[in-house]
Amino acid sequence: MNVLICIPTYNEAENIRLLIPAIFKNSPENTHVLIVDDNSPDGTATVVKTFMAGDPARIYLMERPGKQGGASAFLEGFAWALEHGYDAVLAMDADFSHRPEHIAELIAAAARADCVFGSRLVKGGSTENRSAVRNVISHGASWYCRLALDVSIHDWTGGYNLWTASALRKIGLDTIFTRGYSFQMEMKYKAVRAGCATKEIPIAFPDRISGVSKMPTSYFTRALVDVWRIKFSLLRSPLLKTAIKFAIAGGLGTLTNLALFFLCVDVAHLPATPVSVGCFAIAGTQNYITHHKWSFASDTKGTKPSLKAWLLFLCSSLLGLAANIAVMNLILMNLVVPVKTAAGAAGIAAGLSINFFMSKFVVFRKKSGGA
Numbered sequence: 001m002n003v004l005i006c007i008p009t010y011n012e013a014e015n016i017r018l019l020i021p022a023i024f025k026n027s028p029e030n031t032h033v034l035i036v037d038d039n040s041p042d043g044t045a046t047v048v049k050t051f052m053a054g055d056p057a058r059i060y061l062m063e064r065p066g067k068q069g070g071a072s073a074f075l076e077g078f079a080w081a082l083e084h085g086y087d088a089v090l091a092m093d094a095d096f097s098h099r100p101e102h103i104a105e106l107i108a109a110a111a112r113a114d115c116v117f118g119s120r121l122v123k124g125g126s127t128e129n130r131s132a133v134r135n136v137i138s139h140g141a142s143w144y145c146r147l148a149l150d151v152s153i154h155d156w157t158g159g160y161n162l163w164t165a166s167a168l169r170k171i172g173l174d175t176i177f178t179r180g181y182s183f184q185m186e187m188k189y190k191a192v193r194a195g196c197a198t199k200e201i202p203i204a205f206p207d208r209i210s211g212v213s214k215m216p217t218s219y220f221t222r223a224l225v226d227v228w229r230i231k232f233s234l235l236r237s238p239l240l241k242t243a244i245k246f247a248i249a250g251g252l253g254t255l256t257n258l259a260l261f262f263l264c265v266d267v268a269h270l271p272a273t274p275v276s277v278g279c280f281a282i283a284g285t286q287n288y289i290t291h292h293k294w295s296f297a298s299d300t301k302g303t304k305p306s307l308k309a310w311l312l313f314l315c316s317s318l319l320g321l322a323a324n325i326a327v328m329n330l331i332l333m334n335l336v337v338p339v340k341t342a343a344g345a346a347g348i349a350a351g352l353s354i355n356f357f358m359s360k361f362v363v364f365r366k367k368s369g370g371a
């Protein structure tokens, strides 16, 4: 198996000087190395070039003009591996958190799987000298992903992974839209969903030996949301996707409605009935704009929000409200329900359905002949 080890670097001159020899000491014969460097100010690329001069057939350097992030470096490196006919690519950080001693095991495991993930969180795996915060982050994130994505991979954020060429093709590198920690999650989830066989191999994961981490902490909070974006992106039904966006936008509108109502009635002691009409109009306008720009964006592409569509949307919201009240009262008058909230929920479901279908097929209907 021809394996390319792909290493993104930014200011890793000290590490890379030690890492390249360590890699070749621990790898099978036909293993090559590609460093993807983003014009590191510390001269990482110069160090790589001195190694290349001594071993030009096994060491390659991709130089990019400026810092574009580790995930984008991996994606370019993976694409390069596919173009150059490698059987597999092993992604590895330059900082010795990914110990070269594991290379042989990771490559050997590729005989039985399409993707092999170095895992800190399976039996035999460990982290060393890492701050408690970073440990909590990787454990918490992996637990959260397992629950949200319903796939029994343990280490979702780890980046010491081997991808066979066929797995990379099945995943589709041009579909990857997340960065940071989420990038690893997206690759792993898409691999599983594309039918790739995956395997986790326990690894010891020490903290970097020199230099500093370039991963901003904000990537962690972003990952919490990205998990859902990744899952959402693989939903096959466009109608279901639109319905989920519609529900999220509607939920935000309801929050606006309640917050305004609270401020006007409970704080400013204004009369409830006119306030509720005003809140309905404001929240309805917010919903109209969000639906136009986001929930139904694929239907409204190339059109601008209009007064007519806005009024139509408010009317369809009123129709939804009327349906809500009617269904709830019909149930309460004709059926014995153990809790009245059940009738309320049925009313809400009826109102939302009417509003959704009116929005989809009337208010934001795709114009025929449009883009």
Ligand SMILES: Nc1nc2c(ncn2[C@@H]2O[C@H](COP(=O)(O)OP(=O)(O)O)[C@@H](O)[C@H]2O)c(=O)[nH]1
Pocket (backbone or CB within 6 Å): 007, 008, 009, 010, 011, 012, 036, 037, 038, 067, 068, 069, 070, 073, 092, 093, 094, 095, 097, 208, 212, 213, 214, 215
């Ligand atoms: N090419 C490139 N590599 C990067 C960039 N940011 C980080 N890296 C490399 O990606 C790997 C992981 O980054 P690191 O800062 O150790 O992230 P952490 O392990 O999550 O703390 C290291 O080899 C970094 O040098 C970047 O913007 N461009």
Ligand SMILES: [Mg+2]
Pocket (backbone or CB within 6 Å): 093, 095, 097, 208, 213
């Ligand atoms: Mg690191």
